[in-house]
Amino acid sequence: MGKPTSSTLASLAGLFRERDDRAVSQAPDAQARADERLGDINDTEKEFVSSRVRIIDPNLVYDAINLGRRIDVSWPTEYMRIRGGRTHWKDWVPETGMEGPVVHKWVPCHKDPNKRSHVDRTILLVQIDDKFVPIAESGVQDLGPEV
Structure with missing residues (x-):
């Protein structure tokens, strides 16, 4: 040829x-x-921004899923990923009673890989101050819409 x-x-x-x-x-x-999508939060995620939650079980925090491994979740932004685990938190740890808005949600078997959980639980990304806390949905109490 x-x-x-x-x-x-x-x-x-x-x-x-x-x-x-x-x-x-x-x-x-x-x-x-x-x-x-270039902004921090897209339309689908905006519905979660208005929801506020309180941590009731800090043992359900996924404090090492921000390491960038292939098996981990896909983060909404790099800014959130960097501030979403022990590597950024240092001595700070999420505790029972801490509250914050939900800024993202990962669901098992979601068709969109960016919203797919890597485990068989729904994981919420809660913003507390300048930190982002990935926690199983069963580890928080929903306080309703944020006003």
């Missing part, structure tokens, strides 16, 4: 261009959605 001719290359380029055009026409607002 020899080098492809210029007509073969032009034909291939046309096929790729058609496929790209179809992808754009099927998702005309894809760029708008991508721009929206």
Whole structure:
């Protein structure tokens, strides 16, 4: 088999261009959605921002799922991941009674890998001051919408 001719290359380029055009026409607002995701919190996660929770069992905190291992969850932002575990917390530990808004939620078997839990429990990401605490849903008490 020899080098492809210029007509073969032009034909291939046309096929790729058609496929790209179809992808754009099927998702005309894809760029708008991508721009929206660049912020800290997207629309799906905003529903959790208004929910406030209180830690009732600090033993259910996942304090080492921010290490960037392949088996860990996919974090909403790098900022949250860095501040979401013992490596950032140092001597601070989440305690019973601490409260904060839920900023993200990982659910087992979710179709979106960014929202999929790596274990068979739903994990909430709770913001307490400048720290982010990943905790099993059963380890918190829902205080209702934040006002």
